[in-house]
Amino acid sequence: MPRAEVYTSCTLDCPDGCGILATVEDGRVTALAGHPDHAFTRGFLCAKTYRYPARVYADDRQLHPLIRREGRTGPWSRATWDEALDLIAARIRALVARDGPLAILHYQRTGSWGATKLLNRRFWNLLGGATSTRGSLCSGAARAGQAMDFGTRLGHDPADLANSRIILLWGRNPLVTNLHLVPPIKAARAAGARVVLVDPVRSESATLCDAHVQPAVARDAELALGMARVILEEGLEDRAFVTDHVAGFEDYRALVFSRSVAGWAAAAGVAIGTLRALARDYATLKPASIQLGWGLNKYRHSAEIFRCIDALAAIAGHVGRAGGGVTHGFDTRRHFAADIEGFDTAAHRRTIPEPMLGRALLETRDPPIGMVMVNGGNPVNQSPNSDLVARGLAAVGFTVVMDTVLTDTCDHADVFLPSTTFFEEEDVLVSWGHNLIGGVNPVIAPPGEARSDLRMYQDLARRLGLAGMEGSPRDWLGRILAPMEAAGLPVDRVMAGPQPCPTAPMVPFADRRFPTASGRVELIGSLPETTRAVPGFPLVLITTFEKKWLLSQIAPDEHPDRPAVRVHPDTAAACGAPDGGTVRIVSPAGALAAVVRHDPRVGPGIVLATVGTWIKRGGGVNRLTEDRMTNFGEMAAYGDTRVRLEPLAAAADTAGRAADDAADDAVGAAAPG
Numbered sequence: 001m002p003r004a005e006v007y008t009s010c011t012l013d014c015p016d017g018c019g020i021l022a023t024v025e026d027g028r029v030t031a032l033a034g035h036p037d038h039a040f041t042r043g044f045l046c047a048k049t050y051r052y053p054a055r056v057y058a059d060d061r062q063l064h065p066l067i068r069r070e071g072r073t074g075p076w077s078r079a080t081w082d083e084a085l086d087l088i089a090a091r092i093r094a095l096v097a098r099d100g101p102l103a104i105l106h107y108q109r110t111g112s113w114g115a116t117k118l119l120n121r122r123f124w125n126l127l128g129g130a131t132s133t134r135g136s137l138c139s140g141a142a143r144a145g146q147a148m149d150f151g152t153r154l155g156h157d158p159a160d161l162a163n164s165r166i167i168l169l170w171g172r173n174p175l176v177t178n179l180h181l182v183p184p185i186k187a188a189r190a191a192g193a194r195v196v197l198v199d200p201v202r203s204e205s206a207t208l209c210d211a212h213v214q215p216a217v218a219r220d221a222e223l224a225l226g227m228a229r230v231i232l233e234e235g236l237e238d239r240a241f242v243t244d245h246v247a248g249f250e251d252y253r254a255l256v257f258s259r260s261v262a263g264w265a266a267a268a269g270v271a272i273g274t275l276r277a278l279a280r281d282y283a284t285l286k287p288a289s290i291q292l293g294w295g296l297n298k299y300r301h302s303a304e305i306f307r308c309i310d311a312l313a314a315i316a317g318h319v320g321r322a323g324g325g326v327t328h329g330f331d332t333r334r335h336f337a338a339d340i341e342g343f344d345t346a347a348h349r350r351t352i353p354e355p356m357l358g359r360a361l362l363e364t365r366d367p368p369i370g371m372v373m374v375n376g377g378n379p380v381n382q383s384p385n386s387d388l389v390a391r392g393l394a395a396v397g398f399t400v401v402m403d404t405v406l407t408d409t410c411d412h413a414d415v416f417l418p419s420t421t422f423f424e425e426e427d428v429l430v431s432w433g434h435n436l437i438g439g440v441n442p443v444i445a446p447p448g449e450a451r452s453d454l455r456m457y458q459d460l461a462r463r464l465g466l467a468g469m470e471g472s473p474r475d476w477l478g479r480i481l482a483p484m485e486a487a488g489l490p491v492d493r494v495m496a497g498p499q500p501c502p503t504a505p506m507v508p509f510a511d512r513r514f515p516t517a518s519g520r521v522e523l524i525g526s527l528p529e530t531t532r533a534v535p536g537f538p539l540v541l542i543t544t545f546e547k548k549w550l551l552s553q554i555a556p557d558e559h560p561d562r563p564a565v566r567v568h569p570d571t572a573a574a575c576g577a578p579d580g581g582t583v584r585i586v587s588p589a590g591a592l593a594a595v596v597r598h599d600p601r602v603g604p605g606i607v608l609a610t611v612g613t614w615i616k617r618g619g620g621v622n623r624l625t626e627d628r629m630t631n632f633g634e635m636a637a638y639g640d641t642r643v644r645l646e647p648l649a650a651a652a653d654t655a656g657r658a659a660d661d662a663a664d665d666a667v668g669a670a671a672p673g
Helices: 052-056 081-099 114-128 141-151 159-163 181-188 204-208 220-231 239-245 249-257 262-267 273-283 303-316 352-361 384-395 453-464 473-480 482-486 491-496 569-575 655-671
Strands: 004-009 019-025 026-034 066-068 074-080 102-108 131-134 166-170 194-198 210-213 288-292 350-353 371-373 396-404 415-418 427-430 436-440 539-542 563-568 582-586 591-597 606-612 642-649
Touching: 026 052, 026 427, 066 081, 081 102, 081 288, 081 371, 081 415, 081 453, 102 114, 114 427, 114 453, 114 473, 131 352, 141 303, 159 181, 166 181, 166 273, 181 194, 181 204, 181 396, 194 273, 220 249, 220 262, 220 273, 220 303, 239 303, 249 303, 288 303, 303 396, 350 352, 352 384, 427 473, 427 491, 473 491, 482 491, 563 569, 569 591, 569 642
Parallel strands: 102 131, 102 371, 131 350, 166 194, 166 288, 194 210, 371 396, 396 415, 539 606, 563 591
Antiparallel strands: 004 019, 004 436, 019 026, 066 074, 066 415, 427 436, 539 642, 563 606, 582 591, 582 642
């Protein structure tokens, strides 16, 4: 078979959405390169994507259907597709006949951002409407807060950073989570823009910045309100924008003036001089961009944090202007046909809050959950209070997982269906981090007996006599992207190379039209209590992403022998936790053993843990996180978890720590720009 280069796009849950050129030889992927014509990823990939072929060909990838024939504690046995699908269809029929379709929970997460994954939900709506989840494990608070302020969550295109004179990386760590944002930041800085990291941790991205402002954890709202007080006291606000385009200003002003600048600075945990300087720079270096991160979503009052930052941008006049704005993410569904998921065909509807999954599985009645179908997710590992989720699945009579490997969730399943990766699918990617649409072309044939989600659901639909799932992936893409075709972008062109979205603005709200009730930016008028104290648990647990893997998608050779946490040396000393020692981390939800690494870059009182390590391999930080939700958006409030450290041993691990620190310091030099 001749050597070929195939264009595709990475569909992993990442804002970058890389354009890829895959080299294929003898039916096997032998190399990856960045697509040179992708205007954002610009010819290079992140380490996760370069390593992706190792996942495709990994020894732990499952290539055949599996069934447990001896109960949940029994071994997996290989099955045929007919056997597995017949079993699932029979269970669906029996449950629907006895309790109705709401007895089935369809759990879908974002393991793939391919557009055809919308059709998984279509299947359940055609069935009559299964129970589904609402809320979020990722960005629900941001969406809710920005919808209250602006009417919707819309971001500036990354290329717009070229127009910025100051950039605040507020809780955002692009060197780890958004690598292709680094070149535009470097270019803006080289052109004279000031770049400031605002984060309770001196993250890797501090190397990109002129300064680091380190607020206390979860005190970003107080910092934003203190900055607003400085701006209003000193007359630095954009009076015309406030007068013409803002609603609720008087209540907001009363909130801002409810504390002195010194009071807000103390509440935020920053020096008053630092707060004043940041406020003046933000108000006077026009235009100013705020790039918000995902850690800000993780607190009970996260929506209010976003609202306070949005309000700061509004009074300073940075909203709707090139080089300005408050960017967190992009609403991708606005680009798709509204009826594609078939909601109008569902006779029944019921949702449960995703952050409360374990409780919902145990407590839902009328009818109780009798079956769970999981695709694109690993809820036992990724949901808060993992042990409770595991108990909830144990109480459910039948669970099916569609995935490529046997995840922690599969330990509580009855049937496993092997799914394809994006290398083996035809799909389209609409990114939530930029305005380019990417084609997903099949690079190789599916290995073994792996099947796409679409084919699996089509096979089930035929067994259940459901009409409305028929069609090839290309047929469905034409239907899903009908609004794009109407705007002049046909699917064929998308599949040929990266394309700019014809309906996405470079600068949102440039026309000063906001889809709110007032038609204006609506400012926050009150702030709830932001302090949470739990007796016996004095430290704040922060879960963070790892540059080597995405969430729980870890190859066996990437998984650490032991999970590790980073703490400030003073915090560790107060707990009696030596550098390199082993501790038991205890929370109200559970406990986990980990190695402690002293790190002065971590703010005091914080335990910083990497998310995604597997429970079955000794990890699983969400065994510690409490199942709490944000005030708005039903987002998992992971960051509300409080913990204590109990020293267990003092096994030095200084070599591993030094290697990690060296790798962190080298990352900045690796990104082009």
